[in-house]
Every structure is written in structure tokens, then in C-alpha cells.
Amino acid sequence: MSSLIYKHRFLILRRISQITILLLYIGANLWGWKILQGNLSSSSLFETVPLADPYALLQIFSTGAIVAMDVLVGAVIVTIFYMVFGGRAFCSYVCPVNMVTDLANWIRRRYQFDKAEKKWWASRNIRYWVMGLSFILSFALGTAAFEIVSPVSMTHRGLVFGMGFGWAAIVTIFLFDLFVLKNGWCGHICPLGGFYSLIGRFSLFRVKHNQPNCTLCMKCKDVCPEKEVLFMIGKRSMSVNMGECTLCGRCVEVCDDDALNFSIRDFVKKGEDYEVEQS
């Protein structure tokens, strides 16, 4: 049992983090808790600290609107936080859609979809195109274009303020990830994840690969939702520096050989040093 917990320690931490944040928001709306009010688009912490989604704010800027101070401060706080602690930590520790797509992924692995399914190929850069498009459309239509269709905000807002037909968005993403494209939403399309990838490009916390310990079992690549970030597995010792890494820690958990661990990004060492280390 304890080994089971140990093997899922980050997953458990993430679920606790996701659900706690969700509960605080729900409590604020239903029972008037004054801890975390609003939703992931913009909120206020202890009725004093504003927090805001910087991507939503950029879309609002694109419409040409001039915003009040609160949301600016909030977006700066959030941006700095994820710049330091890892951009896509938002995806794996906060975003409620992550639980849906993780479930789809789990079912995929459990029933070995990979072996039987029809495979589609899609670029993981779609999200950056969607992001660029969202700014253009916000400008053209005078409203934050992704916010009005975002299944992420729809899900979160639905859980806090009432779902309506919002469940349809959740089901769509679930089915899409399960049957159409592996890691389809979070790993290919979601521009919010793309945005946080960019923010977290130089963040402090990173997963680090220790090549000499690696036995090439590839369990890490199996569970990784963004497996292109693990290109160095079995090849070089280095930290996983790509912004697309969500810091979910699944690779660290499944590794039986202590070849992957969380650590601080090494800013000094560059690629060539690793080559030397290896030889």
C-alpha cells in the first residue's frame, strides 16, 4: 500500500491541489467563504490579492479595451508565479480539465488503445496557431474569442456557478482524447496550455534525467502527456527544459531506476557539457 502511494505521490498531490482549489472556489460561491473567490479567469485571494488569467487579459487587450488596475496586477502576479515555478504546473496542479484528460489517458493505457486504434497524426504546435488566432479574432470581434468557447473556463465556471450544457464540453474533450487523438486537447489544441508553455520556458523547477541509471524501459515515455519533452531519455543526462513539460511528475513516479527526479534547472550547463559527461 505504501509503495502504491509512493508510486503515485505526485499524482495524489496534484489531485489534492486541483480539488482543494476547486472546493475553495465552490465554497466561495455556495457558502460565502472569503478565501478564494471568483474563478480561474479572475479571482480574489482573501478579498485583497487579485489574481487573473494573463492569457484572458491579453485577449481583452486585443479587443482594444482599457482595463482597470486590479486585473493587471492579478495577471502580473500569476505570470510571475508560473514563470518561476513552471508554466504548465497550471495544467497539472490547477486545471480541472486535466482530471478528465488523465482519465481518458488512463483508459487508453489500461486497454492498450495504442495497439488497435486508427492513428491520426496532428502537430503539437496547433495550440500556438490557436493562440495566435484567438488574438486576431478577439481584435476582429471585440470580445475575448477563446474565453467565449474555452472548455477550460466552461468546466471550471460550470463547477463553481452551475453547469448548464457545460457538461457537453467535458464529454467532448473526454471522447476526443479517448478515441480521436491521444493527449488531443491538453497536448495539441489548448492555447491556454500553449500560453503557459511559453511563460514557463525558463522556470526554476525541472525534471532531471540521470542517463547512467536509465535501463531504457520507456515507462516514462508511456505515461508522459507531452512525450516529445523526454527526447533525452537514455541518451543524455540533462534537465527536461522544454516549456511543454507540465511538471506532472508521472515520469519520476514510474521510474524504477532513479533515472528521473525533480531538481532545479541548471542554468549554467549547456548541451555540450552533457556530451562530455556521457563519454
Next chain:
Amino acid sequence: MEEKKSSQISERRRFLIQMAQNVAIAGVGGLLWSAYVDEAKAAPLILRPPGARREDEFISLCIKCGLCVEACPYDTLLLAKPGDNLPTGTPYFIPRDIPCYMCEDIPCVPPCPTGALNEDSVMSIKDGEKVFDITKMRMGVAIVDMKSCIAYWGIQCDACYRACPILDKAIYLEYRKNERTGKHAFLLPVVDPDHCTGCGLCEHACVTEKAAIRVLPREVALGEVGKHYVKGWDKSDEARLKGSAGIETTTTERSKKSAIESLNEGIDFE
């Protein structure tokens, strides 16, 4: 052989075609997306919270956080859900269900982080200080349907008038003789858009099955006279004419004489 095959298409062409493909896919997606957004953001009949800016500004500023909704002590404000056929995530209210009770401290407006709800629009200056003044909000305006309002039938009902928080200003009663009975009076509710805040307490109070007095957005319900009509009897309105071009009395060959003289000119009356 291999080399020759790949050299049939130049790198330049490959790049251009693939780029064109990407742009075209983005274009298709963008068009579909924009068509949806354009439909989804249009809600001409929606009633916004106190202090909301004009709908087009509001819809670009609102970040859909729901802080105004959480601040409302009466649960008047709602966040539009998918399926409500309103711009999702934006706040609105349905006065027939729960009207706005016009809190004097206006708890819903200050939490707005983006300024989509404009604090200054619901403030007035009292003793040199800015204070909240909920009577300045303009969420909509009440409109009476004369045919279904029973007061217009001659039945005495002043439910809306009594419910109005700015009674005698926003809604006043007009008395008219009931010619049908010959000895009774109509007590007719009349709305003055200059004072009506659109709180909807009247719509909430209305006794008919479907309210005979309803709140509509001001842009929908109210007309506009245009600049060229001036209230000549109103000094402040007439002041608008001062300095404007084209209102000096011009003299032409004809207007030298009086109008009658000009009209009668050249006619032999003998």
C-alpha cells in the same frame, strides 16, 4: 535515384506549400470560430449588472470571473451558462425571478477587476466627496404594455407603483376619467426613463400572469430625437444653439421684405 526524386520538388516550394497549408487550415478554423463567436456574443435583450458599460464595451471587458455574482446578497445576478443562449460566463439578471434591490452600498460593482462595471457611473458627489448613488445606475428601463396592464382596464392596481424604489419619479400615476363607467378614474402607471434605473422591482411585483410592465435594455427600448430638435422653451436646451453655424438670420433679395409682401409681390389685385 533517391536524391533525384526529392530534388523534383525544391525546398522552397515545399516550404511555401506547407506554409500555405497551415495558413489555410488556420483560416478555415478561424472562420468557423469567428462565425460562432459572433453569434454567441450577441444578446440584445440581456440585462447587465449595475454600472455596466455599454454592451459592446462590456462584452470586450468582462473576464467572466463571477465576482459580481458572488457579491450580490440577493442572488439577483447570474452567470450565463452554456445552454442559456446568452454570452457564456457573463453576468445578467432576470427581474421577474429576482429583481435588483438597489443596495445603497452597491456590493457588486467594486469587485469587478476589469472595470466592465464602472464604479464612477454609480457615484455622485456629496459634500465634495464621491459617494455611491444607486439611483444613477441605468440597467434598463421599464415599459408598460397598456393592453395587459389591468390599471388600463380600469381596475385599481398600483402594484408596480408601490414597488418602485423611486416612487413618484420613476413611476408616477396619471389620473384619467373612466368614460365607460362615467364615475370612476383610471390610475395609470407611467414610467419616466429619466429616473428609471431598470431594477425590475415593478416587473417582479406585477400581478398579471406575464408581467405587463417589463424591463428592457435602454438601447432597445428608448428612441433618440437627434441633435436638430431643440426645446425652444428650455433655456438650457436652447443654449446648445449658441455659436453653431447656420442659425444667424440671413438676408436674401426676397427676405428683405416681410413674407407677405414677398408673396404678394407682382400680383395685380385690381
